[in-house]
Amino acid sequence: MIKINNLLCKFNKKIILDNINLDIKSHLSILGANGSGKSTLAKSICSLTKHDGEILIDSKNIKELSLTQRAKLISYVPAKLEIYEQFITVEEFVLLGRFTHKKSFFDYSKKDKNITKQTLEFLNIDYLKNHLLHSLSSGEQQLVLIAQALTTQSKIIIFDEPTANLDPHNSKIIAEHIKGLKNYHQIILITHDLHLASYVDSEVLFIKDTNAKLYTDEFFKDETLSKLYGVKFNDMVALYD
Amino acid sequence: MSILILSPFIGAVNLEFREIFIQDSLSSQIFFDLRVPRVLFTFFAGSILALSGLVFQTLFRNALMTPYTLGISSGAVLGAGIAIKLGLGSLVFGIAAISVFGFFGAMFTVFLLIYLSRFLQSSQQQSLLLLGIALSLFYTSCLMIIFYLGSAMQNDMLIRFTMGSLSVIGWNYPIALGTIAFVFFLCVYIYRFELQLLSVSDESATMKGVDTKRVTLILLTASSLGIGILVSISGPIGFIGLIVPHIVAKLHPTTVNNRILKTALFGGFFLVFCDTIVRLISTQSELPIGIITALIGGPFFIYLIIKKASA
Numbered sequence: 001m002i003k004i005n006n007l008l009c010k011f012n013k014k015i016i017l018d019n020i021n022l023d024i025k026s027h028l029s030i031l032g033a034n035g036s037g038k039s040t041l042a043k044s045i046c047s048l049t050k051h052d053g054e055i056l057i058d059s060k061n062i063k064e065l066s067l068t069q070r071a072k073l074i075s076y077v078p079a080k081l082e083i084y085e086q087f088i089t090v091e092e093f094v095l096l097g098r099f100t101h102k103k104s105f106f107d108y109s110k111k112d113k114n115i116t117k118q119t120l121e122f123l124n125i126d127y128l129k130n131h132l133l134h135s136l137s138s139g140e141q142q143l144v145l146i147a148q149a150l151t152t153q154s155k156i157i158i159f160d161e162p163t164a165n166l167d168p169h170n171s172k173i174i175a176e177h178i179k180g181l182k183n184y185h186q187i188i189l190i191t192h193d194l195h196l197a198s199y200v201d202s203e204v205l206f207i208k209d210t211n212a213k214l215y216t217d218e219f220f221k222d223e224t225l226s227k228l229y230g231v232k233f234n235d236m237v238a239l240y241d
Numbered sequence: 242m243s244i245l246i247l248s249p250f251i252g253a254v255n256l257e258f259r260e261i262f263i264q265d266s267l268s269s270q271i272f273f274d275l276r277v278p279r280v281l282f283t284f285f286a287g288s289i290l291a292l293s294g295l296v297f298q299t300l301f302r303n304a305l306m307t308p309y310t311l312g313i314s315s316g317a318v319l320g321a322g323i324a325i326k327l328g329l330g331s332l333v334f335g336i337a338a339i340s341v342f343g344f345f346g347a348m349f350t351v352f353l354l355i356y357l358s359r360f361l362q363s364s365q366q367q368s369l370l371l372l373g374i375a376l377s378l379f380y381t382s383c384l385m386i387i388f389y390l391g392s393a394m395q396n397d398m399l400i401r402f403t404m405g406s407l408s409v410i411g412w413n414y415p416i417a418l419g420t421i422a423f424v425f426f427l428c429v430y431i432y433r434f435e436l437q438l439l440s441v442s443d444e445s446a447t448m449k450g451v452d453t454k455r456v457t458l459i460l461l462t463a464s465s466l467g468i469g470i471l472v473s474i475s476g477p478i479g480f481i482g483l484i485v486p487h488i489v490a491k492l493h494p495t496t497v498n499n500r501i502l503k504t505a506l507f508g509g510f511f512l513v514f515c516d517t518i519v520r521l522i523s524t525q526s527e528l529p530i531g532i533i534t535a536l537i538g539g540p541f542f543i544y545l546i547i548k549k550a551s552a
Contacts, residue, residue, distance in 0.1 A: 067452055071448060084302035085440040088496045092496055096441070108434075
């Protein structure tokens with residue numbers, strides 16, 4: 001349960017989000033034009049960017065949580081893998097998701113390694129475990145990023161445009177996994193992909209001109225979409241189902 | 242390893258093996274008061290340089306970032322230069338004034354870089370390198386002013402100093418530097434898993450619960466302590482921090498946390514090796530080590546830039 005009160009976010013003195021008040025009880029897809037502030041909102045929830053106002057998770061202010069507590073509560077799956085380390089394997093990278101559960105100074109435990117193994121099997125990518133992260137395709141990298149977030153076993157998972165760099169085949173695989181994860185985690189999905197949002201089937205938050213509006217079920221109706229985007233849902237070929 | 246044992250036997254004066262262990266003989270004095278301390282000092286110097294290179298490259302996620310290329314060594318040189326110019330031979334709280342000034346020169350540069358990097362986007366890491374180069378040029382000009390104002394004797398001292406030299410007499414410097422190298426290594430080793438996460442990105446490390454600002458500050462301070470004090474004793478020795486982490490990564494392609502000890506050891510061996518060559522080829526007066534490492538390092542730096550650009 002995420003509660004947002006009077007959220008104000010600025011970037012270089014420009015107001016990105018203004019006076020946002022939200023109750024996020026369950027899964028949420030965040031949509032909106034480029035630069036509308038979707039990622040800013042997600043990063044505020046992760047406390048990665050500065051913000052004014054309150055963000056409460058289970059009635060605790062995230063600014064008052066320690067970094068470890070916050071990490072155990074929320075994981076963030078970026079749109080794209082950016083990594084300097086050349087020689088990290090998939091298994092080693094996914095294991096990093098266990099960092100917050102690890103005793104500081106000591107090595108990752110057997111339990112951490114088991115959870116990593118199970119996660120790789122769950123996502124059907126255990127055959128990649130000894131591959132170098134650099135050598136993977138974008139689709140495989142996205143799955144590895146999801147695997148890393150899953151090993152953290154956090155309550156909330158934020159996906160930042162998970163299908164932005166993927167072909168239709170890989171988008172479908174990712175979409176199915178995200179939908180499946182709804183049973184175990186609270187999913188917050190940032191996307192431009194209307195079909196992905198409609199397939200994942202959650203409440204929709206549409207951000208425009210620093211404001212956010214919550215749609216519970218009427219979002220994917222043609223009247224709403226043509227008002228917001230100037231397109232109808234069936235104008236675009238459905239990818240999933 | 243063998244280089245470490247053989248190195249003390251090599252030098253301008255050939256030592257008779259039998260004589261070394263005869264008390265108060267000339268050979269014994271050269272061996273135990275000059276050669277062995279020098280090899281140990283060189284080993285610790287190489288370790289500090291290589292390890293700080295690895296730390297900088299990982300923290301800034303850029304293969305070209307080292308204390309030397311970012312101007313931190315130059316900061317230490319300027320600090321030490323000021324101390325020489327002011328004639329501060331004395332001690333501050335039992336520590337040589339030159340070392341204190343060297344450390345503050347390095348530390349000042351680190352904080353200046355951290356401050357200036359706030360104005361850069363995270364994608365503009367390359368600009369940080371340019372800032373470092375700009376700072377280096379600025380420091381060099383400041384050093385020129387000190388030259389201009391200095392007496393002939395001070396200037397001779399300064400020029401020798403800026404060339405970098407590993408000749409130490411007695412055991413004080415090796416013991417001091419060894420202690421610092423050990424503390425530095427320990428700092429890096431304690432934070433090895435944080436460092437591994439930081440090699441991905443700041444953001445991802447934060448999301449995993451790493452206090453990135455604190456860890457970065459601790460590791461940069463520890464590096465500056467090592468570099469500042471080393472440079473104040475030996476003068477700048479460039480490019481070890483650039484070359485060694487690359488060679489170790491090629492030899493042991495594993496994640497950064499598994500390369501910390503290997504990089505420190507290999508850095509030590511590598512500099513001892515370079516120093517042994519210096520002592521082999523110089524008979525009259527000794528060729529400064531800083532010149533040798535720069536001769537090897539300069540082309541390597543260019544190679545890395547071209548490789549990065551073509552990647």
